[in-house]
Amino acid sequence: MCGAELQTLPEGVQRVAAALQALGHPHAPRMLDSAARTAQQAADALGISVGQIAKSIIFRRKSDDVAVLVVTSGDRRVDEKKVDALVGKTGRADADFVKAKTGFTIGGVSPVAHATPPVTLIDRELFRFDEIWAAAGHPHGVFQLRPHDLEALTQAPVADVTQPPPEAA
Secondary structure (H helix, E strand, O other): OOHHHHHOOOHHHHHHHHHHHHOOOOOOOEEOOOOOOOHHHHHHHHOOOHHHEEEEEEEEEOOOOOEEEEEEEOOOOEOHHHHHHHHOOEEEOOHHHHHHHHOOOOOOOOOOOOOOOOEEEEEHHHHHOOOEEEEOOOOOEEEEEOHHHHHHHHOOOEEOOEOOOOOOO
8 A cells, every 4th residue: 555545544544554554554544445343344355254353342430431432243232331340330322422422423433543532342252263354443444453453553452342242043
């Protein structure tokens, strides 16, 4: 990618690209033809399983109004009680809070390059995969990485933060 192409990227993707480059990550963000606001949309666009999508969920910690980022496998649901046990009582974060704290809109929240550094937790379920993909600051932007890369890029702990998967019928 040359500099001219980078300038045509949305601002959030430019921020993520710069952060990834500064951290020595080998994969630049990639823009998809269609929006990938959900894990399923992203997985379909990339031709991978939904579990390989590292979805970013933002909560609002009640005690100090800090953003709590949980990066979880796309085929899992966050267990808020497990998150609360690790970081303190949280609540839902609305779109304005997410944008103000992260600098990204819902559907494009990257695990890196936040406007204000969040408290971050990484779902251990992501480690089932060799390769995962995360949002890159825009609903059309994604980047490739490995679960261990996510741990290194965010300096966040890996934890059990999801509900058990539904039983197979």
